[in-house]
Amino acid sequence: MRYVVDTIGRRAAGDAWQAAVTETYFPLDTEYRNRHEFAGELETWSLGLVGVSRMKCDGVCYKRQRRHFLNEGDASLLISIPEVSEINFSQGSRSVKCNPGGFILERGDAPYEFWHGRPNALWVLKVPSASVRSRIGSADRFSALSFDATRGIAALFLDTVRTTIGRVGEIDDAAREMSGRHLLEMLCLSIVSDDRVLDSNVSSIRAGHLHRAEQYIRDNIKSRHLGPQAVAEAGGISLRYLQGLFQENKKSINGFIRDSRLDHCAEELMSVTSTATIAEIAYRWGFADQSQFCRHYRARFGCSPGETRREAALRARASETALRH
Known part of the structure; x- marks a missing residue:
């Protein structure tokens, strides 16, 4: 699915972008430096359990409020991968910046703010929290951390995201679901290779x-x-x-x-x-x-x-x- 939002709609441009982002991920509030001149493109693909999207847009701030998830049954994680400029994320007591060559994880079941002040292009994966938890434990230990993806398994994970979407039109539903599971496994391997995922509340x-x-x-x-x-x-x-x-x-x-x-x-x-x-x-x-x-x-x-x-x-x-x- 592809969404395009440009400046023609004036104030409606911001509303249309918020509606597209909400449909793709989950309910969010959006703020813009200039709501009247906002422009963005959003493409989405389904790989079974894993949703993948590519967005290119002007500077924007997303706010996930408690009211947005009070009645949600299935918690999700977002994995954001910037490709052009820095992204910023704040959740709970943690605030983090992430540059191209890295990725961050965002819990959808807790309030947060995510923003980039400059035009940016990002890959975003949406995965069920339960699927990550069943492989490496609670997301509390690694949400709002910036992971280096310039080498090793994390770099391979990012390369695989791009390669998979480049070929997604050539494969059937069963292959898409298998590809999604493969991305999920690589994501989890990337996370557990970082010592920070060990629980910091104990020795x-x-x-x-x-x-x-x-x-x-x-x-x-x-x-x-x-x-x-x-x-x-x-x-x-x-x-x-x-x-x-x-x-x-x-x-x-x-x-x-x-x-x-x-x-x-x-x-x-x-x-x-x-x-x-x-x-x-x-x-x-x-x-x-x-x-x-x-x-x-x-x-x-x-x-x-x-x-x-x-x-x-x-x-x-x-x-x-x-x-x-």
Whole structure:
């Protein structure tokens, strides 16, 4: 889908840009240096779980207010990649600048401000928070950080974004979904290669133990034998010590395991190419009791598994219709 906003509409230009950005990402307020002379272009592509967009526009400030997400069920992350000039981002107690050659992450479930004073071109990815969380943990630890993407896996991630969109018109829906998952995996690898993602609320040694415990859980999430004792033994620490690590971060081991499994279930339910039943998906990710699974799922996401699947199908059909037009 492509949106073009120019100065012809006068005051309506700013309104049209805000409407386009809201439809592409989520509700936001916009402010402009000169609302009457704003111009911008926005193109969007769907890669299954991952939405990719390319925007070129004049200076603008986006504000995500608490009222914008109070009734939202599915939290999302935005990954912004500037290509022309500096971008600025502020969320919670963190403020960050990012130049071309890097990227930043923005949590959609908390207020923030994002701005660039000069004309800019950006790639922006929208990914479900649950999909990132199921791979590398909570976004709290790495949101509002600027990541260097001039070398290594992060540079490869940026190159792959550009290459994928260059070929997206040549591949079918299944290949697009697979490409989106590939971008998601590369994004997560880029993040965990940065030492700052370790939890800063505890000492470096305890943060390392917690990080390894969480990673062991993610690596073995399908195992029927996964439990607190198995995690402690794998990390070479006592169960009591392990429980203390999780308590310091206001969570329990069993709760972390359950929520990780739910995140994986949600991701599979959002896949438009998955043919598995809800019961099969629940069992695959460690839930033996479907009614219990549905209860936990609703408590975590505010909707039923069936509603998630139906909403994903509706979004896919809407995207397909937009591409045809």
